[in-house]
Amino acid sequence: MIDLYYWTTPNGHKISLFLEESGLPYRIHPINISKNEQFQADFLKISPNNKIPAIVDDEPADGGEPLSLFESGAILLYLANKTGAFIPQDLRGREEVLQWLFWQMGGLGPMAGQNHHFARFAPEKIPYAIKRYVDETARLYGVLDKRLGDREFVAGADYSIADMAIYPWIVSHEWQGQNLDDFPHLKRWFEGIKARPATVRAYALVARINPEAAKK
Template identity: 55%
Template structure:
């Protein structure tokens, strides 16, 4: 059984999609972000970064002690390896998927998060920040659009963890 620590946010949705697609047994453990659950000592022992998502796999492949994994990209890779699904096993395919997964983690997700924050939620509207992240959002959307103009899925011909990471 996998305990899945999450909240209704894009990073949690990525892992929820993966768990459903893999058919792995899991139990959601809701982290109330508004109440500050992510800052509790118990949760920080699971995820020292104090964010969602995280998992604890009580039935790891090696049969040993439970394995805890935090950060959406790391969780997606762990689940792909555990299930043997949505991650190619050939060198080139695996490399493509990992590149696009890390692109999402390092560029698409943070850029759209910052754009949304400064454009929609910041109390003080900072034109420089709004414009900077708007331009960067357009750039990363352009990268994705060009890639999807050449391939059916973000990392090639097959549906992978990279698509699950990019979707939300």
């Protein structure tokens, strides 16, 4: 059983996507970040950086005590290794997935996150900051669109943890000032993942866990 400490953010969705795709049994522990529940002492024991998502695996492969993990990219990689799914087993295929996973972790996620902040949440609208992050998000979308021009998924023919990491950040494309019609290969990829049954199930959690977000 995987205990998932979760909220309805792009990084939270990465892990619910994997769990729904893999069929691993899991239970959700909501961490309402709008109420600062991520700073509670019990959660900090699992996620010392006070960020969601985090997991606890009560049946790790070494047969030892329950294993806790934080950081969404590390969790995706752990779960892929645990199940042998959604990551190639050959050297070149595995590295292809990992570089795009890290591209999301180091590029798309942080840049789109700053885009969200300055465009929608900052108390002061700073045109320079908004333009900087909207433009950088557009550049990254362009990189992804080109990548998808000759392959079905980010790392090749098979759906992987790289796709799971990237997709939730594209869901918010309108917030980020991006039009998917400008990125036809990306749009095709996005619509395909959106239609996957596991994606539908993962995003259905929003209505149960965070009804206000579902309304928006």
